[in-house]
Amino acid sequence: MTTPGIYRRVVRRETHSSRSGIAIVIAVILMLVFAWIGVEAVLSALKQPALLASPKDAAVTVLAAASAPVGLLTAAGAVVAVIGIILIVVSLAPGRRGRRGATSDRTAALVDDRVIAQSIAGTASYAGDVEPSQVKVSVGRRSVDVDVTRTSGRTADVRGIQQAVDDELSSYDYRPSLRGTVRMSKKGTVA
Numbered sequence: 001m002t003t004p005g006i007y008r009r010v011v012r013r014e015t016h017s018s019r020s021g022i023a024i025v026i027a028v029i030l031m032l033v034f035a036w037i038g039v040e041a042v043l044s045a046l047k048q049p050a051l052l053a054s055p056k057d058a059a060v061t062v063l064a065a066a067s068a069p070v071g072l073l074t075a076a077g078a079v080v081a082v083i084g085i086i087l088i089v090v091s092l093a094p095g096r097r098g099r100r101g102a103t104s105d106r107t108a109a110l111v112d113d114r115v116i117a118q119s120i121a122g123t124a125s126y127a128g129d130v131e132p133s134q135v136k137v138s139v140g141r142r143s144v145d146v147d148v149t150r151t152s153g154r155t156a157d158v159r160g161i162q163q164a165v166d167d168e169l170s171s172y173d174y175r176p177s178l179r180g181t182v183r184m185s186k187k188g189t190v191a
Helices: 003-015 020-045 055-067 070-092 113-128 158-170
Strands: 099-103 108-112 135-139 143-151 179-189
Touching (some): 020 070, 113 135, 113 143, 113 158, 158 179
Parallel strands (some): 143 179
16 A cells, blocks of 8 residues: 555544444443343243343233324334434444544645634634634534624624635645635624
């Protein structure tokens, strides 16, 4: 494998999270359920009292669930469906950490999204002639949202701030690339 290929692999590994955490949690829950079912079956075979419910009682309860009120069955079905949809989405959606990567022939670089947000906040603060505390930046997968609170009595040029943010973002060579959106607050702060 070539060095740029290794760099791309390292950047991919560091910018995406694995699914092992959720898989381990689900596996532990399933092991506990099956262990409980096994203990209940052994206790039932030994004619001992059940811990929670004997297998016979549990089977009768499950089979009698069809005669339960429709609202209760609908609610239970909806809960199971939501859990299933969440598990499907978690398993198929790419896990992403708050980092960006850039590679070249000689090196790989990783930058945390908070560092990008701080840099963009400084640029917007300088371009808008406002205090850094008046700029809030959030970095998404492909977008950067900049919220600027103006200072009362001063005018702030939104286009100038947008141009400065766009210039800053275009100087970055990170994947995926970022688009900036600047919003000016209708309220102002007193300086």
